[in-house]
Amino acid sequence: MSSSAIEADTSNLVCQLDNVQGIVDALSTVRWKRHQDALVEVSEHGIVWIVEETGCLQAKVYLQKELFIRYEYTAQGRPRFGLSLGLFVDCLNTFSVPGHSSTIEIRYPGPDMQLLIKSADSLDDCIYAEIRTRIPETISWDYNFEPAGSTPLSFTVKSAALKEAIDDLEWPGSSIQIILKPVPPSVTFRGEGHGDLQIDFMYYANTDLLIAFHCDHQVSYRYKYKFLRATTSNIPSSVIKDNRGSKLTIGRGGMLKVQHLVSVARPSTSHQHIDSAGYQQPSRIAYIEFFVKPEEDEETVND
Template structure:
């Protein structure tokens, strides 16, 4: 028997990342309850983490392969495995030191199908962790997002303003109706319950808050408050600090897509990272998407 026959098969993925805190921020943004399972999907293009709640809310974190300083992919197809999201985030946190750029290596699978993580940037010590994985349940609903028509129904609002508006809408104790109207261009969030609260974002009146708007007909849908809150409650402080915008799009049937951008750039130091081509790498971004099903179709006739 040849020696090569005795060698273990190469893992599906070996990758390294130089900003653990950025990964923690991105995954924490979709952690809306204490005990939460996640599905991780691997591909040659990068890593996607998926979480779901009662077939009405789904979130995805995209870490494109360009975010990693090393990305070796050997699998066929797109392997998936399940993990505890809380355990995964807490584990990554142990590799992140404030004010310091840590480099970690992630391998999957280990000998017993574990997710293996270790630090690789210290000569003095090595932190090593194994996370047990499971066979994932089937994703229970189709999260493919379809446009509502030929013209997009979308708006982009400053993330801090969006989070503040949804936080304020908690006290009416009801579902939230989101309405878009083209003339005058306006987005309205309205809660009617123990009290009434309406928040308007006028496009031309305050383009510092509502920074983009596309709508050619009036439309409105209601969404459960807890699902809208989950889409904004754990935005990383870096998103607020960087004054980023969040994009909301209404798709066919009132499916709401909420998109955030989280920086996973290496923290700036006195010696910024310069790649082999001799130039400094640009800021790197993780893409986060939430898909929220409507509670009540308020205006189905206008969504044809």
Template sequence: MNTADDSKNYIFYASTDNVKYISNILKAVQFKESANFHATDQGIKITVEDSHCLQANSYLQKEIFNDYSYKEDIKFKINLNIFIDCLQIFSNNVTYSPTALNQSFSNKVHLKVYYKEHGHPLILLLEENGVTTDCSIKTQEYEDVMEYDFLNIDIVNKIIFKSEALKEIFNEIDNSCDVLEILISPTIPNFRIATYGDLGSIYIDFPKDSSCIEYFSCKERQNSRFKHSLLKPALKAINYSSKISLRMDKKGCLSWQYMIKHDENIISFIEFYCLPLDEYDELI
């Protein structure tokens, strides 16, 4: 393949030096083998879904890239594990902390991404210190996923947390539990996380004026229960974030939105949606 500036022959082309940042953003949603890849004029959206009950979206804004050329709406499915492995080809010997997305590295990897047209593979060219490698990843048909419409009129409750506080909460809960319950109320306890399992029940309460809560809006008392095994990928992603927005709609569906800052003041978002147990049971 010609490595010169031949992006004009492709419907999508992007280049960046933020390879480690991107690979770790994608690791935060790496709980299934495959993912939907959707490129727009605003950036790239990667969607992973489990049994139509848990959905994760990683948003890679075009500002992350040095060059971003987009000619039409692009949608396909891709093997996420292979995609991440390719991005990490030059980082096998690097010790990287999941809590340090803004960590600096002396040797930067440069990435170019090409996509020619429907049915063609996604081409990655990676270069570090003059050493170049290319990867060709097979693309598949885009897979339909659940549509979660969290419109403002449907949002019953919303809380914005400092991530460090939620990390501490979930370090204390029973990881072997079957069910995790979230309670949000205008009266005390304003926010409660409870777990239920073979070891019994455990709950942790936070008042709305807690130092770890930056914003609290509660229209009505609401509590929803979730299958803990489904929520685990969303809880793991807390380690990558600086702030977390938790929202619940009228049906008790849960939305976690994670804000992730880059060292150059670029902000990315990861979003998880999870159905409550009653709706989950209807699907299985």
């Protein structure tokens, strides 16, 4: 660890983590295409990754400092920098050795504003990387998600079931309508395109799938299929294995928020008691949020 004396001078973020695969999983969740740029925001609370597409879809990954075994942030404010998400994930992947728990150290900024990563396991073997960062582009919309009314419009569904439903809706394609109804309490996904497909989650009939449900008046919004699909297409297998739920909330104007929880627990604990791992280490969860803008009315007519 002391071998990087040269780099230590410039870095005001030094953090170490012991579950590389967990972070790879969390970041892969928001990687809906191969080449994707991310905006990274560093603060005393942790690191936030923001990815967006054409002003209609935005995703955030929150890596709170509790996920790291060491997290030292010495600067003021919240520096932001741009980075290729794909490159970072591919690079991080080389640090993850199946069957080994590997510890890595991340530093920012390097002498040339790079992001520096290196393995911190052994003195004789070392993997290292330097990734060039960019001056951040401004985000085209940093949406403050606002609740639609006094009662939140939300439901929590098993992540596996949500992914399956959205995968199935590929066939009608293009535009998907999500309808929340208080009586009977239910959520409907409806696709119209090359044909019709409707998937209903009935709250009382499927309490094991639809875990929670809040809705006091009927709402219905349409979302582009490709954006909806991006929210679930790369859910890591650990989320499905851990039998986790995803929370969907509809905010003002039909803005859809999709939240997933990805475990970044140490591999040793997550191997044995998958279900209890989350409870034992409640803080070792990466929070993932997607924001999807609804389709405009005239667009739906044209479609």
